[in-house]
Amino acid sequence: MRVLLTGAGGFIGGVLRRRLDGHELTATGRRPGPGLSVLDLSDAAAAARLVRECRPQAVVHAGAVSKIEPCEADPEGTAAVNVAATGALARAAAEVGARFYFLTTGQVHAGDSPPYVDDAPGAPLHAYGRQKAQAEGLVLDAGGPALVLRVSLCYGFAQDGAPPNFCDELRAAFRAGRTVRAFSDQRRSMLSVDDAAELVARAVESGLPPDGRRRLNLAGPEPVVRSDFALAFAEAFGFPPALVSVSGSRGMLAAPRPADCSLDGRRLWDWTGFRPKGYRAGVRALVE
Ligand SMILES: NC(=O)c1ccc[n+]([C@@H]2O[C@H](COP(=O)([O-])OP(=O)(O)OC[C@H]3O[C@@H](n4cnc5c(N)ncnc54)[C@H](OP(=O)(O)O)[C@@H]3O)[C@@H](O)[C@H]2O)c1
Known part of the structure; x- marks a missing residue:
């Protein structure tokens, strides 16, 4: 399968990149690195262009400003990456008929009525959560086959030069x-980064949920x-x-x-046949 991955120099993206290695993979990161194509997500037009050039069958969007403080300090600058680029990528994927997998966050929730089911409406408390919630909407409105994965907190050691x-x-x-x-x-609902990447990869390899759901939680069981x-x-x-x-x-x-x-992740485990530790x-x- 032809797969385009963003954020491949990051924590989850790095593990995903190795897991998806058997596919015809274009792995992109902000900085050059072995096997990485450079894509600056603050340039939404460039991101869309790359999708049109690669014509992937699946786009896995793991690139983001993923920390809360930088989003709080510079909501506009970080929205260019977290919101505008996500929308542009999703619309370009829809144009070329690629399935779009978006890694968003459980922190779209206010945290006052857990556990959250897959489709629970978001009520974010901070800029990062608001950006991700807005981006989810853009992905689902882009008109193509898409799956929004609300990722819970992942743990593990940084690998391959990803920041500590x-x-x-x-x-x-x-x-x-x-x-x-x-x-x-x-x-x-913490889960190991290896298990998170395995769940994303299995979703990509499985297509889209047969029950038509477009948002799924990606979470650990405990x-x-x-x-x-x-x-x-x-x-x-x-x-x-x-x-x-x-x-x-x-x-x-x-x-x-x-x-x-806390996120209820059972639907994704059942669909992909993989239960995280x-x-x-x-x-x-x-x-x-
Ligand atoms: N890890 C978690 O626990 C967790 C939990 C919930 C959701 N998520 C979501 O899952 C996805 C992957 O998370 P992660 O933990 O792998 O985050 P990460 O380690 O911060 O990786 C994100 C990658 O995106 C890159 N990036 C940021 N700005 C960019 C830009 N302008 N152009 C190109 N690339 C840019 C980063 O590059 P630099 O390193 O150069 O900035 C980094 O390599 C993100 O969408 C995140 O919000 C993660």
Whole structure:
């Protein structure tokens, strides 16, 4: 299958790129890298042009400004990437008849009425969530075959030059004997990045859900608060739990976070025939 992947230099995109390697893959990133074509998503017209040139059968859109603070600090600049480019890519995919798979976030929800089903309407608390919710609408209105995947918080170590993430930071701090603050008021259906990529790849290879659903949650089976995840991580790696300083996040972050974004991911597991690991097993697998 001819597949165009954006965000291939990122955390999930990097793993997806390896998983989709058997396909005729055009992998794009913001910066050049081995096997990566450069695509700057702040240029929506260039993004659409690339789709028309490649004429893929599937577009997997994993490129984004994925952190909350930069979206809060520069909502317009980041919307060019998170909203405008997503809409342009989805419309170009519709033009060439490609299926479009969009990685959005469980943080389109306010976090006050979990667990969220696949089609639950969003009520975002921050700019990043609002951008993703708006982009979901553009994808579904583009007129082509499309699937919106609402991704929950993924964990794992950064690979292939992707920037360090919270697991890398936890491990580095614990190794140095430093205490790490971990929030007790954010619950997420966390899943390993490998399992997330496997679910995306299986969706791409399966087509579109036979029940006609156009939004599916991509989530782990065992919602967990971030501080419990950090404690499980410390335990699995043999570090003292006292290195985890548990606290609430109120007043500590530039943008408020939804409290509980637990997502019901069963439809995607059933359709793709793949059930991700719970976080305890996932953390143990990181040690091996
Ligand atoms: N990881 C999670 O837990 C999680 C949870 C929910 C949803 N998601 C969503 O899943 C998708 C993939 O997430 P991720 O964790 O892999 O994020 P990531 O590591 O930040 O990867 C996103 C990639 O997009 C690239 N990008 C940003 N701006 C760009 C631009 N102007 N032009 C071209 N590329 C640009 C980034 O490049 P730079 O590194 O150069 O900035 C990065 O390589 C995103 O849509 C994210 O919002 C992720």
